[in-house]
Structures are given as structure tokens and as C-alpha cells.
Amino acid sequence: MSRYLTSRRLFLLLGSVIVLMVIAGLTLAQSGRRASFPERVVMDVENTVAGWIYRPVSKITGFFAGLSDMRSMYQENAQLKREMQKYQALRAELSDAEAENQRLATMLNFYNRTNNTLHEIPAAVVGREPSEWNSQLTINVGTADGVQPNMAVVAPDGSLVGRVDTVAAHSAKVILITDTQVGDGVAALVEAAKSQPFAVVTGSGASAGELALDFLGQIVQMPASELVGDEVITSGLSNVFPRGLVIGTITKVQYGAHNTVKSAIVQPAAQMDYLQDVFVVRQSGSGTP
Structure with missing residues (x-):
């Protein structure tokens, strides 16, 4: 008999929760009014459960997003280093070419000045x-x-x-x-x-x-x-x-x-x-x- 009463109470509790959720769902569809007590209870429960789920998921998502950003940053940094090395090599070649051009210009100037005497x-x-x-x-x-x-x-x-x-x-x-x-x-x-x-x-x-x-x-x-x-x-x-x-x-x-x-x-x-x-x-x- 006691087992029957216990099962009956459980069914009544579950039924009450279902009724409250149905009522909350119907009433939430209406806008422009203050939520009733059952609605507020359901909303608070939903927010609490959503918070429990959202925070860990958000942290995990942020962690993997950070890893992706770090990888992209590393690739960009490596690309910048390669471009900087190319730029430095090109600058050195340009400097050598300018020095060579200056030497040749100096030699040509001396040759032109002394063409008839030396x-x-x-x-x-x-x-x-x-x-x-x-x-x-x-x-x-x-x-x-x-x-x-x-x-x-x-x-x-x-x-x-x-x-x-x-x-x-x-x-x-x-x-x-x-x-x-x-x-x-x-x-x-x-x-x-x-x-x-x-x-x-x-x-x-x-x-x-x-x-x-x-x-x-x-x-x-x-x-x-x-x-x-x-x-x-x-x-x-x-x-x-x-x-x-x-x-x-x-x-x-x-x-x-x-x-x-x-x-x-x-x-x-x-x-x-x-x-x-x-x-x-x-x-x-x-x-x-």
C-alpha cells in the first residue's frame, strides 16, 4: 500500500511539472505582460541549466578558437620573417650594386679626364x-x-x-x-x-x-x-x-x-x-x- 502511495505521489509531481511547463509555454507566447510565478520559476530553471551548460562549452570553444588564432599568428609571423629576409637580401644586393655603380662612375670620370694624357x-x-x-x-x-x-x-x-x-x-x-x-x-x-x-x-x-x-x-x-x-x-x-x-x-x-x-x-x-x-x-x- 505504501509503495502504491509513493508511486502515486511521484506521478502527481511529474504531472504537476508538465502542467506548469505547458502553462508557461502557452503564456510565454503572449508578449507585453509580466510573467506569472510559474513562468518565472520555469525561466529561472532554464537560465540556471543553460548557464551550467554554456559556461563550460564557451570556455572549450574559446580554447580551441585561441589555438586556431595562435596557429594563424605563427603562420603569419613565419611569412613575415621570410619576407623580411628577402627584403634584407634585396637591400644588400641593391647596396652592392650602388657601390659598384659608384666605383665604375668614378673610374669612368677619371678616364674621361685623362683620356688625352694618360x-x-x-x-x-x-x-x-x-x-x-x-x-x-x-x-x-x-x-x-x-x-x-x-x-x-x-x-x-x-x-x-x-x-x-x-x-x-x-x-x-x-x-x-x-x-x-x-x-x-x-x-x-x-x-x-x-x-x-x-x-x-x-x-x-x-x-x-x-x-x-x-x-x-x-x-x-x-x-x-x-x-x-x-x-x-x-x-x-x-x-x-x-x-x-x-x-x-x-x-x-x-x-x-x-x-x-x-x-x-x-x-x-x-x-x-x-x-x-x-x-x-x-x-x-x-x-x-
């Missing part, structure tokens, strides 16, 4: 020992190209580099003007000085990469301001270096007795540390210098 043989620097950096270098032209010993060698802008020493068929050794061992000096003059004093330029033993200028005869009481900054050029008094090749610029004047100018320090005009191309030159119409 015969130029273009060459590339192919060897340079660190232990002899300021003494000599090797170029890729030789007797097969018309190169002979004691020809002058200049930078692309025409500034003096040195002279040819030993020559093979397709290469040659060049003694630099900054050499302090083999170099026998360059006959020079100070172009802008009023008296244009003659001098001999050799490699400086005191400072590597610089030149020492010794005047032929002392210059009496000449202010340093009249010499510092002046350009030193070849005098043309030797049969090796044609006249007018730029050697460098005076940076310091050294005085002897009675305030007389005795010597000076010269900074070479040629960029000795960055030589890639040079000209071997001789005066047009002349034979072996």
Missing part, C-alpha cells in the same frame, strides 16, 4: 697580405695586358696608390706609397703653396698608413696655416709618376732650426684600406716608363 689599364685587387697591408698588393693584370715594371698605379679617382714592382703574364705586385721598406719615394710638390716647394714623399715610419714629406731645401719661416690642408701632387720629375696625380693632404707641419719648415705629415688621398679596383697608368705615347 693610358689607363683597369685592374682588380686580387691579393693583399695582412702582414704587408701597407706595403704591397697584387693585381690581376700583367705583361699580357701591357703592364711593365715601374708603371704608376692609381685609385679609381686618380689618387696615387703606388708603382708596379714585379710582373707576370697575368698578375703584378704593386709597391704602395705607404711602404717603408722598398719604397724609394715619390717626387712631389705642394700645389697650393705660393712657392710650390718640391719635396719627396715616403711611407711614414712613425704612423702606419701615413706619409712623410721632406722638403728639398728648408722653407724659411712659412706659417703652418699656409701648408696644413694643402694638396700634395706628383711633380713629374721622375719617369715613373706622371705630373699632377694627387698624393694626399698635409695634416701636420714639422719645423727645424730657426722656425724653418723642414718636413710634414701627409694623409694619402687614396682609400688604401678599401682598394678593390685600380688603374695602371703611363703617359700616352710613351714607351716603358
Whole structure:
């Protein structure tokens, strides 16, 4: 009997819930009025159950969406890195092309300026020992190209580099003007000085990469301001270096007795540390210098 009553109560409870849901469904279809108590109960239950389901599902959905976004971001980042590498490579190629164009333009300008007075043989620097950096270098032209010993060698802008020493068929050794061992000096003059004093330029033993200028005869009481900054050029008094090749610029004047100018320090005009191309030159119409 008690079991029957219990089952009956359960059926009554379920029936009541069903009736409440039917009533709520019918009444919710009507708009513009306040919900009744049964309706509010049903709505609260639905909202609670929906919240229990929505929050975990939302978090799971957000997690997988985040994974997808991270994957897309990684792919975009990898693509940007590849494009940046291509851009940097292209920029390096452009920089090299601009530098090459500048070197060729400088060489062409010197060639045009001296076309009627000098015969130029273009060459590339192919060897340079660190232990002899300021003494000599090797170029890729030789007797097969018309190169002979004691020809002058200049930078692309025409500034003096040195002279040819030993020559093979397709290469040659060049003694630099900054050499302090083999170099026998360059006959020079100070172009802008009023008296244009003659001098001999050799490699400086005191400072590597610089030149020492010794005047032929002392210059009496000449202010340093009249010499510092002046350009030193070849005098043309030797049969090796044609006249007018730029050697460098005076940076310091050294005085002897009675305030007389005795010597000076010269900074070479040629960029000795960055030589890639040079000209071997001789005066047009002349034979072996």
C-alpha cells in the first residue's frame, strides 16, 4: 500500500511539472505582460541549466578558437620573417650594386679626364697580405695586358696608390706609397703653396698608413696655416709618376732650426684600406716608363 502511495505521489509531481511547463509555454507566447510565478520559476530553471551548460562549452570553444588564432599568428609571423629576409637580401644586393655603380662612375670620370694624357689599364685587387697591408698588393693584370715594371698605379679617382714592382703574364705586385721598406719615394710638390716647394714623399715610419714629406731645401719661416690642408701632387720629375696625380693632404707641419719648415705629415688621398679596383697608368705615347 505504501509503495502504491509513493508511486502515486511521484506521478502527481511529474504531472504537476508538465502542467506548469505547458502553462508557461502557452503564456510565454503572449508578449507585453509580466510573467506569472510559474513562468518565472520555469525561466529561472532554464537560465540556471543553460548557464551550467554554456559556461563550460564557451570556455572549450574559446580554447580551441585561441589555438586556431595562435596557429594563424605563427603562420603569419613565419611569412613575415621570410619576407623580411628577402627584403634584407634585396637591400644588400641593391647596396652592392650602388657601390659598384659608384666605383665604375668614378673610374669612368677619371678616364674621361685623362683620356688625352694618360693610358689607363683597369685592374682588380686580387691579393693583399695582412702582414704587408701597407706595403704591397697584387693585381690581376700583367705583361699580357701591357703592364711593365715601374708603371704608376692609381685609385679609381686618380689618387696615387703606388708603382708596379714585379710582373707576370697575368698578375703584378704593386709597391704602395705607404711602404717603408722598398719604397724609394715619390717626387712631389705642394700645389697650393705660393712657392710650390718640391719635396719627396715616403711611407711614414712613425704612423702606419701615413706619409712623410721632406722638403728639398728648408722653407724659411712659412706659417703652418699656409701648408696644413694643402694638396700634395706628383711633380713629374721622375719617369715613373706622371705630373699632377694627387698624393694626399698635409695634416701636420714639422719645423727645424730657426722656425724653418723642414718636413710634414701627409694623409694619402687614396682609400688604401678599401682598394678593390685600380688603374695602371703611363703617359700616352710613351714607351716603358
